[in-house]
Amino acid sequence: FAGSVKAKGTQWTRGGMGNVRVSGVRLSSVIRKLGVHIGSGARFLTAEGKDAPLPGKEDFEHSLPLDEAIEHSVLATRINGQPIPAVHGGPVRLMTPGFYGTMHIKWVSRLRFENGETDNYNQIPRYRVPRNQLQPGKPIKYTFANSTACWRMKTKCVVLAPEPDAAVAADKPFTIRGVAFNDGSTRIDSVQLSTDRGQTWSRVRLEVPHSRFAWYRWSATVSLPAGKRELWARTVDALGRTQPLDGSIHWNPSGYEWNGVEKIAVTVG
């Protein structure tokens, strides 16, 4: 969102993302095995980690919607076949595919099944997005009613090559490649590419992964005449969710959940 009004906190520029294979024990199995009784009013799973809070701050915790946590969460002990390094939350990290990274609780030490979301400052006001549009730069006081936690990942794609501001040869085929993903609740239907700033779009080659939570890798080969050009890429999923042409329509003070159409400037010549 930095092109609109600068966000607070760490400047993630184009963001951070990963695509890993996780193994461990399903949360649902642990609940069954231990005979955990979950109260009938419980709607959220709140997870705490073993780390100590920053001085003067509350200890980090997050709440997840209970139904989805029971269906999808894993008490993960390995990523890509290796024990999870401590810096990434090992020995045990609560991972919920389809959810944003902040929701994967590191060094998980305690799980609570509760009627409401925690009011820990990492659940509110941090790591939230407004339910309705904000004017970029305008402050908002988050409440549980006017905002939601950063849970399910928005439908989006990323261009991995060429890099922004790369130079490519004129009138010669070159390959654009990237990945696409959503919250895993439905499949990605297509990724479309435009080299004329949205006037026309073409479907790219798409590799359908084995897991619906994994990246869809995609590529397209184009040749362009000399000049300053932009490569625009947009994902559409089977539920009809796509990326706004101007991502700043979802502006929020911390710059969360950006999913605007990916726009990469290149110099062709």
Add this chain to the structure above:
Amino acid sequence: FAGSVKAKGTQWTRGGMGNVRVSGVRLSSVIRKLGVHIGSGARFLTAEGKDAPLPGKEDFEHSLPLDEAIEHSVLATRINGQPIPAVHGGPVRLMTPGFYGTMHIKWVSRLRFENGETDNYNQIPRYRVPRNQLQPGKPIKYTFANSTACWRMKTKCVVLAPEPDAAVAADKPFTIRGVAFNDGSTRIDSVQLSTDRGQTWSRVRLEVPHSRFAWYRWSATVSLPAGKRELWARTVDALGRTQPLDGSIHWNPSGYEWNGVEKIAVTVG
């Protein structure tokens, strides 16, 4: 949804829609003028009409989200400058732009400001859609938790010409025209047309209306080689909401809220 599993009730085939100019008195003005005290817990406006119920049935009523009703609803007395005919709900109809037709209460006679949605059978189980995907044909018992009322219109477009199964001349320009709309919460960004079953899409000419709740008229001129062809049209709005390629992903027993990509078969020759 008839191409998937047939819906219950009146068969609306491609649906019914209208685009009218409404005048009357804003609900918010009436509330202010009468000094209506709305309880702090009120979340819904429930509207009743003067008509008598069908034998053995409850009288028709609907609930609307209170914030949106106060912001947008009108106690309408005229459409397109003329008094509203009784058959269309005159003398006074509660109209809320951006909402589906069933929610515009005819012959409005009483308004209630309440904490919960009415459990009138026209609010539940009728005129609802599931929150999560259903398997087409699979029954569902609607609850307030697993479904929502048919309130805000989904982003979609309709092809008005040519008509389905029309014949058009080969290799000669002809015009495709239609309309697009959404719930009015944001503008329509583009309507895109594909004549190759979704491989490539081109932005069409779009007329931006004066009201954000009105139809966006659009047109495109194409010429096609002889053969059986399909014209596909898809709307994208500024929030990144579009139409699913296969609309039956939103299947529901009564066939409400269809917004699949519009697909018109034509014979070119």
